[in-house]
Amino acid sequence: MVDLPHSLEAWFETRGWQLHPHQRDMLARKDESALLLIAPTGGGKTLAGFLPTLAELGAAPAPGLHTLYVSPLKALAADIKRNLRTPIDEAGLAIRVEDRTGDTSSHVKKRQRADPPHILLTTPESLALLTSYEDAPRMFAGVQRVVIDEIHALAESKRGDQLMLALARLDALCPGLRRVGLSATVDDPAAIAALMAKHPEPCAILTADPGPEPDISMLVTEEAPPWAGGGAAYAIPAVLREVKRHRTTLIFHNTRAQAELFFRNLWLANEEDLPIGIHHGSLDRAQRERVEAAMVAGQLRAIVCTGSLDLGIDWGDVDLVIQVGAPKNVKRLVQRIGRANHRYNAPSKALLVPANRFEVVECVAALQAVRDRDLDGAPRGPGPRDVLCQHILIAACAGPFDADALYAEMTSAGAYAGLSRAEFDACLDFCATGGYALRAYDQWQRLAQRADGLWQLRDPRSAARIRQNIGTIQDTDTLKVRMRGRGGTPLGEVEEGFAASLSKGDTFLIGGQVVRYEGLRELVVEVSRDPGRKPKIATFMGTKFATSTQLSARITRMFQQDGWPELPAHTADWLSLQRKVSRLPEPGRLLIESFPHDGRQQLVAYGFAGRNAMQTLGLLLTKRMEEMGLAPMGFVATDYATLIWGLDAVTDPAPLFDLAALEAGLDGWLAGNALMKRTFRASATIAGLIERNLGGQRKTGRQATMSSDILYDTLLKYDPDHLLMQITREEAMRGLVDFSRIREMCARVGDRIDHMALDRVTPLAAPLLLEPGRVPIRGTADERLLEEEVTRLLDESGLAQVDAPKTRAWRVPY
Structure with missing residues (x-):
């Protein structure tokens, strides 16, 4: 060789x-x-x-x-x-x-x-x-x-x-x-x-040679998927049958909470006591390692898991992968199905399990993309400046540096090739002084320039603190969970907010077992076993996936077919009925449906821009409706649509989608929104303004939140153009609100809006009425409803004829 x-x-x-x-x-x-x-x-x-x-x-x-x-x-x-x-x-x-x-x-x-x-x-x-x-x-x-x-x-x-x-x-x-x-x-x-x-x-x-086509298909179940929801409980019997037929099965989920729920349902149905494990990033490391060792040894028949097992580890004799829920991203699906038959020129075997009726369509689109080797992705844009600030501090820890040399070094990294000298100097000034509004505070005076022009740490002892906070992974604010008693077994972590919602005696799922909340001791959630009660689901942040742009485009192209032989009969009939009573969304056009339901006027926008973007669109459209004198009451969003309900019917939706007005609304909404404070906290931590680890001790999430909120409010008031405020807005626009996809949608659609004014709910809109996560809107609708209620009461009491002062309406507070 x-x-x-x-x-x-x-x-x-x-x-x-x-x-x-x-x-x-x-x-x-x-x-x-x-x-x-x-x-x-x-x-x-x-x-x-x-x-x-x-x-x-x-x-x-x-x-x-x-x-x-x-x-x-x-x-x-x-x-x-x-x-x-x-x-x-x-x-x-x-x-x-x-x-x-x-x-x-x-x-x-x-x-x-x-x-x-x-x-x-x-x-x-x-x-x-x-x-x-x-x-x-x-x-x-x-x-x-x-x-x-x-x-x-x-x-x-x-x-x-x-x-x-x-x-x-x-x-x-x-x-x-x-x-x-x-x-x-x-x-x-x-x-x-x-x-x-x-x-x-x-x-x-x-x-390299891409190898054989994967053996991938939809799991056939006796029961049809529900109209809404993400648990896929209907498929448990069929999944168990597949587990029995294979040596080792990985059952992937998109979120940790869904994995916990599915594991519990699978275990309750596991009458033959097949060895089944669960693996995700919020579980205690020792528990994850036990599951990994059992996988390598071939001792488990199935492992319910999340992205923690996505990548290229060879986990024993896995011969089947099951993806529960629409994969949202073709690239991720290919990576996951590659865990099965992890050998060269051996086809991977995988089954997809849609969690609800619409996900059937998305799963079929994903299958077609895999077979076409059509991977999805999105350009990331220039390198983020909070990471660059951290790198400047890292360089200072290693010793004095020349700014010109460091700038040349940084621009040799591909993502920062377009970094201007002015942008670099702004980051250097931030690292040295904290920026205009903070330069009076000693704690942010971290760098000093020597007489020879080199930059160095103002206090060499600060190197240890900088090193303790190196990294870009932003942990959620979590608390450890362990069994009650001295030396209790650690189980993993849950979010601080979830822990705060618990009262003694409440039960929740973690690591596949139902535990009872006993109390909080030294920032540790203490629990005991309580398998006999129905649990809450622990809140695990993890990663929230949105359907990719390419996969969404495939779905709208599928809608243009005359028929859908590749879809199960129940889903094909559903789409046919939608075409009969309304129409299906088309590429390059925006379908809007309006209809009355449950005493309210409903508006549905089928934007197919991903959950984050459709959620943001709901916020911005309801704001626009308020400005136009309409009375929205709330909205709910999915990856493919936003549903808004209110008191007034929308007769012309085109003005709602004016891009300039949406952008102006976004600026106003972002300025005082809690989302921006969370984004600011993450960027400020990466850039080194906020320290999560100090002297070997880690701040609690509440402590970090309080300090970052005070900083955010201070900069918003006195230095709104501060470097970190610029970075915060860039980060929010880039990921959390996904406004770029709204902008892309508006540019793609232009004035090609298909408005269907109907007298009843349509098949495609029906699942949205069952969707959880509804967001209420407090505004003019509350005032009108209050006035109507007062008028009704006056009529019933016979006081309506009395020449009384006009009832004063007020805005219901949040």
């Missing part, structure tokens, strides 16, 4: 293994400065990434760090370490491999800095922390390669931005560093390559 040590060649031969073509190509192209490998799940991507390292270290072993491996998951790094040790040990190679994550002990971390291994497996946060030490130049002096696994997952978040800035720092410490990115699900290879390479250098792209 090309360039491999003889002992490693012999090891491959004893196992009867041959390198795949893309693995041989990786060896042949090992000297390229940047290379992106796109290969199917189970295709040996990770081994391909490490083969040049094994070849070089096997031929000329030398002390010191040779290769960095960066993973989005701590568990993935640990798994790679186990898998990599096998060929190294059995081939007798003198290569040290170690991992370094948040779980690594402090004494091991200290030893690794003094005596680094040949191969270090780590995460973006741990790598950023390593670059902050004064001895970073010595530790990284010999690094030759960086392997970035599951790069698509990192590219979609601020963790990827942090990683690329850390790699820019490494490039300055060790010129000639080679970068390798690995992924199975890349929607835009050129964009990922540009992000990964050192700007403006090119990045080569190597695409």
